[in-house]
Amino acid sequence: MSTKDARESVWTDLRTRRVPHDFSAAFAADPDRARRFTVPVGDLVVDMSKNPWDDDIRRDLLRLADAADVGGAWRRMRSGEPINLTEDRAVGHTWLRAPRSESTLVDGVDVVAEANDLLDRMLHFVDEVHAGRVVAADGSRFTDIVNVGIGGSDLGPRLAYEALRPYRLRGIRAHFISNVDPANAADVLGALDPRRTLVVIASKTFTTEETMANARSIREWLPADGVTQLCAVTSDADRAVAWGIAPDRCFAFREWVGGRYSIGSSVGLVLALAIGSGAFREFLAGQRIVDEHVDEHVDSVSPNANAPLLLASLGIWNAMAGGVTSKAVVPYSYDLRSLPAFLQQLDMESNGKSVHRDGTPVSGGTAPIVWGAAGTDAQHAFFQLLHQGTREVAVDFIGFAAGHDEPRSQHDTLVANLIAQSRALAFGRPESSTARLPAAAHRRFPGHRPNTVILAPRLKPSTLGQIIALYEHVVFFQGWLWDINSFDQYGVELGKEMATEARSELDGRPSAASDSSTRLLTEWCRAHRSASEA
Numbered sequence: 001m002s003t004k005d006a007r008e009s010v011w012t013d014l015r016t017r018r019v020p021h022d023f024s025a026a027f028a029a030d031p032d033r034a035r036r037f038t039v040p041v042g043d044l045v046v047d048m049s050k051n052p053w054d055d056d057i058r059r060d061l062l063r064l065a066d067a068a069d070v071g072g073a074w075r076r077m078r079s080g081e082p083i084n085l086t087e088d089r090a091v092g093h094t095w096l097r098a099p100r101s102e103s104t105l106v107d108g109v110d111v112v113a114e115a116n117d118l119l120d121r122m123l124h125f126v127d128e129v130h131a132g133r134v135v136a137a138d139g140s141r142f143t144d145i146v147n148v149g150i151g152g153s154d155l156g157p158r159l160a161y162e163a164l165r166p167y168r169l170r171g172i173r174a175h176f177i178s179n180v181d182p183a184n185a186a187d188v189l190g191a192l193d194p195r196r197t198l199v200v201i202a203s204k205t206f207t208t209e210e211t212m213a214n215a216r217s218i219r220e221w222l223p224a225d226g227v228t229q230l231c232a233v234t235s236d237a238d239r240a241v242a243w244g245i246a247p248d249r250c251f252a253f254r255e256w257v258g259g260r261y262s263i264g265s266s267v268g269l270v271l272a273l274a275i276g277s278g279a280f281r282e283f284l285a286g287q288r289i290v291d292e293h294v295d296e297h298v299d300s301v302s303p304n305a306n307a308p309l310l311l312a313s314l315g316i317w318n319a320m321a322g323g324v325t326s327k328a329v330v331p332y333s334y335d336l337r338s339l340p341a342f343l344q345q346l347d348m349e350s351n352g353k354s355v356h357r358d359g360t361p362v363s364g365g366t367a368p369i370v371w372g373a374a375g376t377d378a379q380h381a382f383f384q385l386l387h388q389g390t391r392e393v394a395v396d397f398i399g400f401a402a403g404h405d406e407p408r409s410q411h412d413t414l415v416a417n418l419i420a421q422s423r424a425l426a427f428g429r430p431e432s433s434t435a436r437l438p439a440a441a442h443r444r445f446p447g448h449r450p451n452t453v454i455l456a457p458r459l460k461p462s463t464l465g466q467i468i469a470l471y472e473h474v475v476f477f478q479g480w481l482w483d484i485n486s487f488d489q490y491g492v493e494l495g496k497e498m499a500t501e502a503r504s505e506l507d508g509r510p511s512a513a514s515d516s517s518t519r520l521l522t523e524w525c526r527a528h529r530s531a532s533e534a
Ligand code: F6P
Pocket: 150, 151, 152, 153, 202, 203, 204, 205, 206, 207, 208, 211, 259, 260, 349, 489, 492
């Protein structure tokens, strides 16, 4: 049977399954359900029991994964095959956290050794800054670091810097400029001393318009001799050097690291400067734990082994059986408040595709709409819709048994809210028999809303690495199961090209190819720009 036929036959089986939408009944029928649908991965536990599946469905989903040869796909990625077929590139973020004892050859180069060399060089620089041997132009120690980058060159380090707040070193703070809106730079730089600030220009291509515009502004802001305060993180060191960065301040990463998968590369420089090289290595070690988890379980027949694969399969099943096209990510952790934004890029830029790997159209859906915010704030914003709205949304709750801050009992309140929300969404509350209509209907909670809970003991560098790697691999497996290429992002190109044209029109050079809406909007902005400057 061909791979396609094998998949079709599993889909046919899945379509005939009775979907256990009534979670109360499913839990009543099986007192062991929570344990059987909870999977450990490293320090994390992933409770997938409050989703509309059962043993048969899970078994079929794993047969589907088998038919799609996810094990083969994983090994092809790990061994350096160019699985990013549209860009003819290997996909190597797992090599960034592999030990030197491992070796993978790509075009005759040992990429694991290369990744370790680049890491050692970057962390040596970090140690030199902390030791006060790398200093500002006037000999001052650096007190602040500004990371200038966008997308994958911003979201990962920004998330991790916030998430690892208790691990930040004293005396050095990080700041982030991503938006081309000059308000972003003005807001950040207004509070900083240019003579004590180290600037990291992070851009894989070193061509991204927003980043280069901000880089030019910040170069002006630095003292006249402040070029030594500039570093570049890029896969195009020649371009960075031509732009004016000293070669010994260029920190490379390779083409095989995708922007949204790059936090463990030199894109993590700002993070390493903020938390120190030891904590940065712990973060990488956490990512490695999940890579090894998949290495170990990718061919396993045990239904509860491979956590990322199960989560990926569950996402596909929720879409198919329940029409779920939206995923809310709700970390019950103030420090993880940027996780939804990070996962938006990871998931939607990777799997927001509508053609298969061979270019034929996808018939069903692909990546969900990913959104969310930190709990408990989110409860007072969009949870009304989650509980009683008409949209089908799957929720990922992420939380920690213990926090870092006092009072501890307040952290317990946070955890209690997470557990309660997961329960309320799953089991709901029937109409009260004593209340009268219409009040009874308004107070009814239907329940049966799919949700998954990911818990860890505490948010540490290793834990964060595990959470990020877990989601990276969910996205990988989902992309493979949909048979799409998760590693290009052509969808962002057209808007970039048109921005160049639009800028030209705003500057007074109308294009014959333009349309009436573009002309109207451009003219309106030109008129009101002049009016507000007058
Ligand atoms: O948004 C498109 C994109 O290419 C992302 O994939 C990438 O993370 C971001 O722009 C920034 O790119 P660069 O690191 O090359 O500046």
